[in-house]
Amino acid sequence: MEYFLHILILIGIYVILSVSLNLIVGYTGLLSVAHAAFYGVGAYVAALLAIKFHSPFLVNIILAVVFGGLLGAMVGIPTLRTRDDYFMVTTFVFQVIIFSIFNNWVSFTGGPMGLPGIPAPSFFGWRIESHLDYLIVVLVFSLLVVILSLRIGHSPFGRVLKAIREDEIFSQAHGKNIAFFKIAIFVIGAGMASVAGLVYAYYISFIEPTSFTVMESIFIISIVIIGGAGNIWGSIVGATFLVALPEALRFIGMPNAIAANIQQLIYGALLVLCMLYRPQGFLGEYSFDK
Amino acid sequence: MKPILYIENLNKRFDGTVALDNFSLKVQGASITGIIGPNGAGKTTLFNVITGFLPPDSGSIQYNDQQLIGLPSYKIARDGIVRTFQQLRLITRLTVLDNILLAFQNQAGERLRNIFTFSRLIKIQEQANRKKTQELLDSLEIRDKENALVEDLSYGQQKMVSLLCCLAAGAKMVLLDEPVAGVNPETINIILEMIRKLPEQGVTVILIEHNMDAIMRVCDNLVFMDQGKKIVEGDPEMVRNNPAVIEAYLE
Incomplete structure (x- = not known):
């Protein structure tokens, strides 16, 4: 039972990550590979606050979102001067820098040893400990993120994001300050990813840098693309499918050591198949093959 | 003068x-x-x-x-001052309605504050803009294309839509x-x-x-x-x- 709840919690975390990235990649057309960095910042901020300051859960949530959002702005403002491939490379650079900080600032982040012993949080007297507790927490957060993203996606704001994805010049010619919209969505997406990081840090109670590498960013992008870029429901389906898949492999009796490699193979194959036969993903409306 | x-x-x-x-x-x-x-x-x-x-x-x-x-x-x-382009610029993968709605200025729904506070203003303004869009389409006798994708329109109709976008933009x-x-x-x-x-x-x-x-x-x-x-x-x-x-x- 706990195992099953564990999978659901992971799915919830990846729903938050992929839905928030979908706003950036799917709606606005900005192929960012820095999402794991924002995820990591949320996790590290929450872990450091909890371990060093024993600050309350609610405060940590707010600070994690604020730090994630600030970093989003810090990455966004210089990066958004670039476009297409250059944009991706610039976000890649930021991803690598953030990882290096996690990995090398030993006195602060614990370096490769990570940060163990993150205390269980409590929320107005409710001590969040069991798998079920975390499932509730992750459900609440993912629900919030999904509702907010749907709201953004279906608002005139979301319409401008799509217009930027399709034609920046058209949008500017009709009075849209595209730099503002791009930075805003980057900050929102980063803030949401930080929430996923916070939940992850408390849940696992131990974090280390390798959870937040560029591979993780690529995994989240895979969810967005396979699920369908520009469609929030697609990311939910994609996250469920891609997180549950390796577990299913384990069920059919694949040894762990092989399963891990097969998993990578399957992700790769899925992406290639997707590009060949369904470039817009399961439920997407936007493909990258312009 | x-x-x-x-x-x-x-x-x-x-x-x-x-x-x-x-x-x-x-x-x-x-x-x-x-x-x-x-x-x-x-x-x-x-x-x-x-x-x-x-x-x-x-x-x-x-x-x-x-x-x-x-x-x-x-x-x-x-x-x-709003322009059209010689090489037509429209969001071809969105509908005519969406293209024209995009062009309106000062939209409440483009401000994050209103989105986060679930403001009713967005819906009211959106409905008003929708009505204006339909009037604009009527004026060029292309009301029936409202929900068509721009890429499915004829070249002449696309030119019409780009002109209407300018007018919608005020x-x-x-x-x-x-x-x-x-x-x-x-x-x-x-x-x-x-x-x-x-x-x-x-x-x-x-x-x-x-x-x-x-x-x-x-x-x-x-x-x-x-x-x-x-x-x-x-x-x-x-x-x-x-x-x-x-x-x-x-x-």
């Missing part, structure tokens, strides 16, 4: 090619000005400079006593880059009829066009330019009969 747009000594060069050469022009409010000239005369460059998509090397553009040079293009659009001045080129005669009539009525609504029009017949039907003032220079300007009939113009169009 004081001109609404006052262009003075614009210069723009691209690696040795002169696109605009001391170009000056006064445009009266609520009038229709046509710009003609051979390919490469600098007509589209002029539009790009006015709308802030290209910085000029030197010169000045006053619009209602405000200097436009140095302003980003989105601000110029907000000030009421343009006080529209710059139309070849509004009827490549369009069938029947659609040309509908588009020209709409353009001709714009000054009555207080909208000033500048248009680039090669179709002399269309120019003669709508323009109050005609400018012939070549190699970035204004060669002749004045009454359309007079300009058309100018030897330089005849020579350029016979070649």
Whole structure:
């Protein structure tokens, strides 16, 4: 039972990550590979606050979102001067820098040893400990993120994001300050990813840098693309499918050591198949093959 | 009468090619000005400079006593100067309705504060804009295309939609880059009829066009330019009969 709840919690975390990235990649057309960095910042901020300051859960949530959002702005403002491939490379650079900080600032982040012993949080007297507790927490957060993203996606704001994805010049010619919209969505997406990081840090109670590498960013992008870029429901389906898949492999009796490699193979194959036969993903409306 | 747009000594060069050469022009409010000239005369460059998509090397553009040079293009659009593009720019993978709705200015739903607070204002304004969009579509008799994807429209209908986007954006001045080129005669009539009525609504029009017949039907003032220079300007009939113009169009 706990195992099953564990999978659901992971799915919830990846729903938050992929839905928030979908706003950036799917709606606005900005192929960012820095999402794991924002995820990591949320996790590290929450872990450091909890371990060093024993600050309350609610405060940590707010600070994690604020730090994630600030970093989003810090990455966004210089990066958004670039476009297409250059944009991706610039976000890649930021991803690598953030990882290096996690990995090398030993006195602060614990370096490769990570940060163990993150205390269980409590929320107005409710001590969040069991798998079920975390499932509730992750459900609440993912629900919030999904509702907010749907709201953004279906608002005139979301319409401008799509217009930027399709034609920046058209949008500017009709009075849209595209730099503002791009930075805003980057900050929102980063803030949401930080929430996923916070939940992850408390849940696992131990974090280390390798959870937040560029591979993780690529995994989240895979969810967005396979699920369908520009469609929030697609990311939910994609996250469920891609997180549950390796577990299913384990069920059919694949040894762990092989399963891990097969998993990578399957992700790769899925992406290639997707590009060949369904470039817009399961439920997407936007493909990258312009 | 004081001109609404006052262009003075614009210069723009691209690696040795002169696109605009001391170009000056006064445009009266609520009038229709046509710009003609051979390919490469600098007509589209002029539009790009006015709308802030290209910085000029030197010169000045006053619009209602405000200097436009140095302003980003989105601000110029907000000030009421909205353009169409020669290579049509529309969001082809979205519907006609979405394209036109996008063009409206000051949308409550584009402000994050309203989104986070679940403001009712968004819905109210969206419905009002939707109604205006339907009226605009009616005016060009393409109401039935409201929910069609732009990529499924004919070329002429796409030109119509791009014109409607300018009007939805609340343009006080529209710059139309070849509004009827490549369009069938029947659609040309509908588009020209709409353009001709714009000054009555207080909208000033500048248009680039090669179709002399269309120019003669709508323009109050005609400018012939070549190699970035204004060669002749004045009454359309007079300009058309100018030897330089005849020579350029016979070649």
